[in-house]
Amino acid sequence: MMDLEKLPVVVIGAGPVGLAAAAHLTERGVTFVLLEAGPGPAASVREWKHVRLFTPWRYNIDTAARRLLAPTGWQEPDGDTLPTGRQLLTDYLAPLAALPDIAASLRLDSRVEAISRVGYDRIRTPGRESAPFRVRIVNRSGTTSEIAARAVVDASGTWRTPNHLGADGLPAYGERPGVRHLVTGLPDVLGVDRDRFAGRHTIVVGAGHSATTTLLALGELRTSSPATAVTWAIRGPSPTRAYGDTTDELPARGAIGARLRDLVEADAVQLVTDFFTHRLETSPTGIEVTGRNPDGVERHLVGDLVVNATGFRPDHHLAAELRLTLDSTLGCPRAIAPLIDPNEHFCGSVPAHGVDQLAHDEVGYYIAGVKSYGRAPTFLLATGYEQVRSVVAALAGDWAAARDLSRSPTAPGLASICAPAQPARAAQASPCAGPPQTPDAAETPTSARVTRA
Known part of the structure; x- marks a missing residue:
């Protein structure tokens, strides 16, 4: 040996x-x-x-x-x-x-x-x-x-190894590596991927920081490419957690949530809540996402691209x-x-x-x-x-x-590197500290205007 x-x-x-x-x-x-x-x-x-x-x-x-x-x-x-x-x-x-x-x-x-x-x-x-x-x-x-x-x-x-789009943890029907019109990770919407998103309809699925990052970039892209359309689909009944808290002790982080809320309230981002992704179907021109809730009721979203931002x-x-x-x-x-x-x-x-x-x-x-x-x-x-x-x-x-963990840096005020904050071209953000940003978490109702499919 x-x-x-x-x-x-x-x-x-x-x-x-x-x-x-x-x-x-x-x-x-x-x-x-x-x-x-x-x-x-x-x-x-x-x-x-x-x-x-x-x-x-x-x-x-x-x-x-x-x-x-x-x-x-x-x-x-x-x-x-x-x-x-x-x-x-x-x-x-x-x-x-x-x-x-x-x-x-x-x-x-x-x-x-x-x-x-x-x-x-x-x-x-x-x-x-x-x-x-x-x-x-x-x-x-x-x-x-x-x-x-x-x-x-x-x-x-x-x-x-990104999470699957399927709301129950399994791959959605039609979801597989390399499928047309499906994007994973954090696309560079304002940079090398700009032409892919400009003037097209993107459906972003997920409620964590990855989703927020992509949604804010798409919102900024709309200022120079007004034909760009954005739909945000989440499993929960409300985007409260993604919006954060305006009383956040870290003002810049709160500002990011406020920017996302503003996009939704201005109809720059169409929010779809209670959406349980079940199936993807592609065509030469786009992709259809079908959501099926626990009662079997289906809803359909049609766009050009789907971004999997579920973690x-x-x-x-x-x-x-x-x-x-x-x-x-x-x-x-x-x-x-x-x-x-x-x-x-x-x-x-x-x-x-x-x-x-x-x-x-x-x-x-x-x-x-x-x-x-x-x-x-x-x-x-x-x-x-x-x-x-x-x-x-x-x-x-x-x-x-x-075994001496007394020097551990895990204290409030530190942030998660696995949840990057926003496009680099946008205003800087402060560190993250607060409630967890769980993907598609179910939240309490919010006063924000939402659009249901």
């Missing part, structure tokens, strides 16, 4: 949290391999680089990363400003990934296909904890290779041969489920948690970052940094530091 202590730690995903893990491993002198499925670091961030975050710079930079970058002449951005995804990448993540100790361990175009234990499937127990992990990788050309690892930190995120979910198929300890509701490590439950917590109220709360029955395997939150939308980037700080300390044998 291979000596575990001589094997590297494998970190999956070179996004903000994966790179933070690499920084802590570098400081601790622990050998690691950092695997990134994309052609460059933070490949997912590149896809929403046009979006400005709620979180100011001071919460977006990991402490170990800051220490490693400081001697290189790196200029830390102003802590009170809000970066776009592009700035996060160019001013922080790219320089961090380029540090010699990290760059030497970074493998790009390396998609993890599966993880197991050498000689062990999920059933076999005797001697399991002494067996190395086997991490199977596929590169862009389709060539497969493997790495033996002493531990695995999965920071691969959820960007590649994201974790994909645990990579670890199908590992013994995961997951909460049956959120799909996150079981011990942190009550700490992050979006029915009870917002992004600034989640208690500190680290290696003990992230542990699974599979010793040495940890899920960190937004993927660790399962379907909870309250993730805080600073929380992800604290997670990997604690996990790496434990892997280095420093259990006192691993």
Whole structure:
């Protein structure tokens, strides 16, 4: 059997949290391999680089990363400003990934296909904890290779696995990858995707920050392209939560909700409530979305494009041969489920948690970052940094530091990086702190004018 202590730690995903893990491993002198499925670091961030975050710079930079970058002449951005995804990448993540100790361990175009234990499937127990992990990788050309690892930190995120449009959690009939007229993620409505949306009718499905981002961009697009039409379909009876609170202690965040409310009240955005997406049907010229409520009553929306803004979910198929300890509701490590439950917590109220709360029955395997939150939308980037700080300390044998969560940055006033605030061209927003922005949440009635299909 291979000596575990001589094997590297494998970190999956070179996004903000994966790179933070690499920084802590570098400081601790622990050998690691950092695997990134994309052609460059933070490949997912590149896809929403046009979006400005709620979180100011001071919460977006990991402490170990800051220490490693400081001697290189790196200029830390102003802590009170809000970066776009592009700035996060160019001013922080790219320089961090380029540090010699990290760059030497970074493998790009390396998609993890599966993880197991050498000689062990999920059933076999005797001697399991002494067996190395086997991490199977596929590169862009389709060539497969493997790495033996002493531990695995999965920071691969959820960007590649959006929620389904179907209101009951299943794919809507007709919903499948690559379907015509269906857009996922955060399209750059005011930039590279402008021609796709200008002068067309877009149906946005979802009630969280991703939906708000796209709706505000479409509203701005209408000022220069008046023929652009926008419909906003939500499952709940009211958009109250998406509008926020005018008494919000963070005025800029409240202003974003107020802007969305203004668009609805001015008929720039047609709001459709109590819409339970059931079926998609495409034609050469557009797409029809059928909603079917629990009583079987159907309603129909017809447009040119549909934006799926219903949020994201974790994909645990990579670890199908590992013994995961997951909460049956959120799909996150079981011990942190009550700490992050979006029915009870917002992004600034989640208690500190680290290696003990992230542990699974599979010793040495940890899920960190937004993927660790399962379907909870309250993730805080600073929380992800604290997670990997604690996990790496434990892997280095420093259990006192691993369990010292007194320095946790999870306090009110911090924001969720997984819920970017608004188009970068719009006015800046303040950090998010307040009630959770759950996708399509049912809300109390509002005085805002709504349009029912």
